[in-house]
Amino acid sequence: MRLAILTQNLEGKILGNTVYNENGVLFLKEGSVLTLTAIKRLQNMGINTVYIKDDDNDNDNEIIVQETIETQIKLKLIKLLKEIFNDVKVKNYVDYDKAYEIIDTIIQNINLSENAILINNLTKSDSLSYLSIHSIDVAILSIIIGTNKKYDMKKIINLGLAALLHDVGKLIENNKEHHTILGYNLLKQNSMFKPTTFTAVYQHHEMEDGSGPLGLKGDNIFEFAKIINISDLYMNLISKEGNVLPHEAIERISALGNKINSEIYRNFISSVYCYxxxxxxxxxxxxxxxxxxxxxxxxxxxxxxVKENGRYNYYNLEKELTLFIEKVIL
Incomplete structure (x- = not known):
């Protein structure tokens, strides 16, 4: 089984992971043959990478693929977040208890194993579905970074809430400058949300060099906002919008240089597996x-x-220091 960018070149290949729609209905089952029609439908619904089964691969069971959050749990979280977002549209109010339930569920069920990844196996039928799935993914990655930074539980919860709701202002106005202040004001209306949470929502598009919409720079940007910023950038890059694999997304973020805080970048790079x-x-x-x-x-x-002379050999790059990955085959 191998990971591949979803293109027409995969016609006739066998799907290696089941794909669901955002309501939990099976969309395409593992073992299905990828037709041009299926590929086009998946692309149109926000799927840009898939696992496929190789015809010449007789050792598929060696490849360990785990989900950071199990699909069935994630589907329940998406449903709950949609309820929150619909309430925002109708009542102009964010339900703290429902948001806390989502973050608590993530914390209780997150798989922090080195072999766990955010598998792109949920289709997005509309903008609300995309926003919900993206928001949960940004929250998951932010929580992982916060965990690696040794945050205590209180900080992880408040960071997670900010990451989950970082784009809530888009439900009112989808404008880079305006949606952050709108989200800030929405959360501030509910006294259950802490200043650390709504401040991070307000500042999450700020860049270290002051090039963000508010012009804040360096230590004037709250740390939670810096974590959400890099998590948001990464998730956008590996989604349909960016359509790149993790190592390419990391290269693009690295190229931002002094726009990204160096310490936060190190925390991020230790939380995301490039390959x-x-x-x-x-x-x-x-x-x-x-x-x-x-x-x-x-x-x-x-x-x-690596298959050499008819047998498999294994190279652990942590120990084989003279070896490195030179190229990814798509």
């Missing part, structure tokens, strides 16, 4: 292989399986 399991790669020694597992403390140096 997901199932990715085909070429090493700098010319050998072609498949990423089969990750190293917890070395997110850029996974374990690669």
């Amino acid at each position: 997901p399991n199932g990715l085909r790669v070429i090493l700098n020694n010319g050998l072609e292989g498949l990423v089969i597992a990750q190293n917890k403390n070395m997110t850029t140096r996974p374990i690669i399986r």
